[in-house]
Amino acid sequence: MYDCIIVGGGIAGITAAIYLKNANKKVLLIEKGTMGGILNNISKIKNYPGFTEITGPDLALNLYDQVKNNSIEYILDTVIGIESGTSNKVKLKNKELECKYLILATGKEARKLGLPNEDKLLGKGVSYCALCDGHFFKDKDVCVLGAGDSAVVEALYLSNICHHVTVLSKYPKFKCQEGVLNELLKKDNVTILYNSLTSSLNEENGKLVSINYNQNGEEKNIKTSAVFVYIGSTPNILSGIDLELDGKYLKVDNQMQTSLDSIYAVGDIISKDLYQLVGAANDGMIAATSIIKRLNKE
Ligand SMILES: Cc1cc2nc3c(=O)[nH]c(=O)nc-3n(C[C@H](O)[C@H](O)[C@H](O)COP(=O)(O)OP(=O)(O)OC[C@H]3O[C@@H](n4cnc5c(N)ncnc54)[C@H](O)[C@@H]3O)c2cc1C
Incomplete structure (x- = not known):
């Protein structure tokens, strides 16, 4: 029986x-x-204390080193699946584990466009990770779909690898930090299309060759070797127990406790x-210290 x-x-x-x-x-x-x-998919981080700038994979590696240096069992x-009763049960494919307290830290996954060819063209022109797949499109023309921080940061990353980057925002403006947007706007190999909603992914011989998009009611087409999709995400909710949600996300109190007494959620x-x-690190600290206090009282 694990404590947590x-x-x-x-x-x-x-x-x-x-x-x-x-x-x-x-x-x-x-x-x-x-x-x-998700750190493994982030090209550049500039707002994490202690590092003027660090790549996501480098920060991920530091965290993994910390897991090993602290001899944390993993x-x-x-x-x-999970089950909750007198204790909590965590189901893996070949075994079941038991714990007093459970912390759910499963994050979220990139939201898909929901277009017909999307799954078929994954790895053949459709990507949700510029850092992982950008180099496959070196010196090619690519598109980034999205209007938030991730879309802008990753478009900037791609502009240093690819020949040309077109960013399609479905809104009349971006919803992101000004500094990074200004950096992107200075790039002479970046075009920004506002009010532009992608409507189809077009393939030839199993590869993406162009996309259609609707701009202000007019249907247009752009040739592209790849689309990098940054249009939001969906939380990874585990099956087995019904925890209270707030929209699609788990609802927690100020101790990171879910609607079930011994189950916490963070990040x-x-x-x-x-x-x-x-914020995610802070959530982890709050949940852990709350659980530590409860374990110490037992
Ligand atoms: C492109 C991009 C750029 C970003 N840039 C910044 C930035 O510059 N600065 C900043 O502060 N934040 C940034 N963020 C946000 C930040 O990265 C996240 O808020 C944070 O990393 C979330 O951490 P997490 O531990 O909650 O989730 P994650 O890092 O997503 O970790 C969840 C983990 O759970 C695992 N998991 C899921 N389901 C299961 C299962 N069933 N069994 C076992 N394991 C499972 C997953 O494999 C994953 O490793 C960015 C995010 C993105 C997408």
């Missing part, structure tokens, strides 16, 4: 694990992909105003 199992090895889950381990609690971290989570596997999976690294 944490599902998700992003910055939120790892922070919680560090605090619990330092308090000498029996903690297990479960990650289905790469430690550091498993690389996918949690397929990008919870409902909040700002989804940022320092």
Whole structure:
């Protein structure tokens, strides 16, 4: 029986694990992909304290080193369900684990466009990660779809690799920080199209060759080797128990406690105003210290 199992090895889950381990609690971290989570897909971070600038994969690696240096027990596997009763049960494909407290730190995943060819063209011109796939389109013309911080930052990253980057925002303006947008606007190989909603992904011989988009009611076409999609995300909610939601996200109180007494949730999976690294780390710290206090009273 673990004191606490944490599902998700992003910055939120790892922070919680560090605090619990330092308090000498029996903690297990479960990650289905790469430690550091979404950080592994981020090209540049400029607002994380202690680093003037750092790449996402470098920060992810630092976090993984911290997991190992603190001798935090971890498993690389996918949690397929959870159950809650007198204790909490965490189901993996081949085993079931038990814990007193559970922290859900499963983050969110990129939202898809929902267009007919999208899944078929994944890896053949459709991507949700400029850092992972940008180099496949070196010196080519590409498009970035989206209007938020991620779209702008990743368009800037692509403008240093690709021949030309067209950014399509479905709104009349961007919804992002001014500084980074100004940097993008200075680039002479970037075109910005406002009020432009992508309506089809067109393929030839199994590869993306162009997209159609609707701009102010007029249907237009642009040739492109790739589209990088940054149009929001959907939280990774685990099946098994019905926790109270706020929209699509898990609802928590100020201790990061969900609607079930022994289940906490942290980071990008919870409902909040700002989804940022320092906030996710802070959530992990709050949940862990709340659980530590409760364990110490037992
Ligand atoms: C492109 C982009 C750029 C960004 N840039 C910045 C920035 O510059 N500054 C900033 O402060 N924030 C930035 N953010 C936001 C920030 O990265 C996130 O808020 C933060 O990393 C969220 O951390 P997390 O631990 O909650 O989630 P994640 O990092 O998503 O971690 C969740 C983990 O859970 C794992 N998981 C999911 N389901 C399961 C399962 N069933 N079993 C086991 N494991 C599972 C996933 O594999 C993943 O590793 C950016 C986000 C994006 C997408």
